[in-house]
Amino acid sequence: MGSFYFYTMSAAHPIGVFDSGVGGTSIWQEIHSLLPHENTLYLADSKNAPYGNKTQEEIIALSIKNTEWLLQHQCKIIVVACNTATTNAIKVLRSRYSVPFIGIEPAIKPAALQTKTKSIGILATKGTLSSDLFYKTTKEHANDVKITEIIGEGLVPLIEKGQFNSPEMTKLLNKYTQPMIAAQIDCLVLGCSHYPYLIPLLKNMLPETIKIIDSGEAVARQTKSILERNHLLNTAMEKPALDFYSNLDTNTLAYLLKGYSTKIRINKINF
Numbered sequence: 001m002g003s004f005y006f007y008t009m010s011a012a013h014p015i016g017v018f019d020s021g022v023g024g025t026s027i028w029q030e031i032h033s034l035l036p037h038e039n040t041l042y043l044a045d046s047k048n049a050p051y052g053n054k055t056q057e058e059i060i061a062l063s064i065k066n067t068e069w070l071l072q073h074q075c076k077i078i079v080v081a082c083n084t085a086t087t088n089a090i091k092v093l094r095s096r097y098s099v100p101f102i103g104i105e106p107a108i109k110p111a112a113l114q115t116k117t118k119s120i121g122i123l124a125t126k127g128t129l130s131s132d133l134f135y136k137t138t139k140e141h142a143n144d145v146k147i148t149e150i151i152g153e154g155l156v157p158l159i160e161k162g163q164f165n166s167p168e169m170t171k172l173l174n175k176y177t178q179p180m181i182a183a184q185i186d187c188l189v190l191g192c193s194h195y196p197y198l199i200p201l202l203k204n205m206l207p208e209t210i211k212i213i214d215s216g217e218a219v220a221r222q223t224k225s226i227l228e229r230n231h232l233l234n235t236a237m238e239k240p241a242l243d244f245y246s247n248l249d250t251n252t253l254a255y256l257l258k259g260y261s262t263k264i265r266i267n268k269i270n271f
């Protein structure tokens, strides 16, 4: 059983967000844009990134550790801003803790509904693509669609280092998109919260006919709806506290959040 947290959840408590690193900030940006009055607490477990090549047991253990930390800081809801952690660990998290969890999963269903060529591509981590949840989702929603699954090996470590546009990144993305172009996909699902930061580069290398789909906005809408349902939406108009914590170098975090620099606080922690 999980630990018990004796605090009464209130609307003023923060929305907790965690990811294996900086990628979940792509989800945080959507949440902050939809819910600008909410206090938020972001935990980047960059020291343990990437999660994508770890075993399910390891991913569960790290997800529990991150959740415990956010609960110690009185989060009223937890957004698992990591596809790998969601697809491998959210079931366990929900069974251990009573706080509401929002997860992020590859947007296979919207892509299957939109595709005209009946061929879609997905770029995600090994952990996500090999998970039972991903298997179930594709079987249920994309059975009549050809899916080209590509593991984005090496992408997350480069993004963690702030390399969104380096020759190495271009080389990897070229290699990963070629089989998708050959398969005549018309939708590319980004199944990792780090990957939305690669959209400018991807747009340069993909034909215009390919639509890039990620799940950030849907996660923000779902977060809002669950907060509403639990009467936990923060209606206070004061300036929200927007705190970011990383257990490694904070440079990439600061770079990705530079547009918010006057509003946020970024801290390094031993975690």
Ligand code: DGL
Residues within 6 Å of the ligand: 019, 020, 021, 023, 024, 049, 050, 051, 052, 053, 081, 082, 083, 084, 085, 125, 128, 156, 191, 192, 193, 194
């Ligand atoms: N942002 C994580 C995801 O959405 C990255 C996984 C990793 O650390 O490999 O899957």
